[in-house]
Amino acid sequence: MLLFKLISPEAFVKLVASEKARRVIPVDATWYLPSWKLNNKEDFLTKPRIPNSIFFDIDAISDKESPYPHMFPTKQVFDDAMSNLGVQKDDILVVYDRVGNFSSPRCAWTLGVMGHPKVYLLNNFKKYEELKYPLDSSEVEAFSPYPKSHYESSKSFQDKEVVDYKEMFQLVKSGELANKFNAFDARTLGRFEGTEPEPRSDIPSGHIPGTQPLPYGYLLDPETKTYPEDGEAMRSTVEKALKDLHCTLDPRKPTICSCGTGVSGVIIKTALELAGVSNVRLYDGSWTEWALKSGPEWIAENRN
Incomplete structure (x- = not known):
């Protein structure tokens, strides 16, 4: 079953402007193939991003016991990561990546499998940029602008x-x-x-x-x-x-x-x-x- 919804850049901007009861948090889930020799973490910290974004590290938020890359995370790993990013259960999460619907579907799916109630996939960041919607060009030092929370996933569709x-x-x-x-x-x-x-x-x-x-x-x-x-x-x-x-x-x-x-x-x-x-x-x-x-x-x- 599809555990998240698509949202266009236009609809996303309207959602941010109209939503008053809950936070709308953009989630940068950029991941690059190793052969591309690019640094997704550095790009998040130094390159323009959607304002108030957090960075979801697919490599780190994974099964720590597995020898294979970014395998599905355990509940503990997932909850700790979401807490460190300051995410709350009633947040509306809108996932994107810099490549364009490459790694963001994996992140949106992971969030949905772990039962986060409201998840969207931005369709997609390149189009958002082309439409000249707001970007934060400042360099940051952390992967989230939000204070640490206590996130507890309550169900899983794994x-x-x-x-x-x-x-x-x-x-x-x-x-x-x-x-x-x-x-x-x-x-x-x-x-x-x-x-x-x-x-x-x-x-x-x-x-x-x-x-x-x-x-x-x-x-x-x-x-x-x-x-x-x-x-x-x-x-x-x-x-x-x-x-x-x-x-x-x-x-x-x-x-x-x-x-x-x-x-x-x-x-x-x-x-x-x-x-x-x-x-x-x-x-x-x-x-x-x-x-x-x-x-x-x-x-x-x-x-x-």
């Missing part, structure tokens, strides 16, 4: 939203993933097909047997990196992508999305849910965990 390695391996081994599920991979075709290298040199390219390619770029506007604004347009975009990629989607079957490390998988998960697809989950460990744990006999390079 069991309904996240697929772990054990379940994924059993689905692949039994053949159920290919036969009883729609399974999509958000990485590029080259990485999926094993013809392009992975960002990490210790991980081979290829894909999980039973998955189909659905690169996230097929589902966002190529110029603005935005999602279509209505469900019908999103459905048309998904249908065109599937046709162009020679892939299929059976709406009667549950769906699992994955990617490289669980970030861009949420881009396609969100797109499918906006298009009306139900029962969509994320394999959080995605290709990195799969390639490092399953062994070469469970790595495919063609679709058959």
